[in-house]
Amino acid sequence: MAERARIAVCDDEPALREMLEEYLAKQGYGVRSAADGVALRRLVPSYRPDLVVLDINMPGEDGLSLARWLRVEEHCAILMLTAAGQVEDRIVGLEVGADDYLAKPFELAELRARIRAILRRTMAPSVQHGRANGRMRVGRCVVDLDTRKLFDDAGKAVQLTSMEFDLLHVLVSHARRALSREKLLELAHHKRWDPFDRSIDIRIGRLRKKIEPDPQKPRVLRTVRGEGYMLVPEGE
DSSP states (O other): OOSOOEEEEEOSOHHHHHHHHHHHHHTTOEEEEESSHHHHHHHHHHHOOSEEEEESOOSSSOHHHHHHHHHHHOOOEEEEEEETTOHHHHHHHHHTTOSEEEEESOOHHHHHHHHHHHHHHHSOSSOOTTOOOSEEEETTEEEETTTTEEEETTSOEEOOOHHHHHHHHHHHHTTTSOBOHHHHIIIIIOOOOOTTOOHHHHHHHHHHHHHOSSTTSOSSEEEETTTEEEEOTTOO
């Protein structure tokens, strides 16, 4: 990656923070760390990280509350660290805007791979080869595929995580075609589908809240029984 990405690590375990700082620095990233929410809130506005590696379970302010703050106030990607087996934490983490999650304990190689995948999406200077260009109306919003942004009718930017954008881009690129969860995971996130993986359904629900005139009665991002999901750009 041409630009040296900045990463902030927030975890209350000193040994883990030190290990991640050392490892990520060796991978070529700029790295700073914080022991808790108070320290992270001081660090982020001045350091301006491109990605925050954020533990969910910490004393004081927890990672979910911090993720909500980061998503609203700061422009950075979020990789959540969750306890092994805590599926509910992973689901809530995605719902509040995390780009991805990783369960503890984890292999450093997997952490590196997930960080690289997130930064490829969030720090790309332009859309990747093969992606469609231009602007398209999707429900009550307009998506700009060149700048990876979503705007409401007043022209105000609507917050999207990188994974939400990638999913929306695939749906727009395959408009009026039903895509299975398996296909959406493969095309948008380069992952294999697990029958217990609810991440696509969660992101579909979040996208509906942002683009549908009535999210309870979706006309733009439709469920196709037995097949998956289909985007009809203008809800016809």
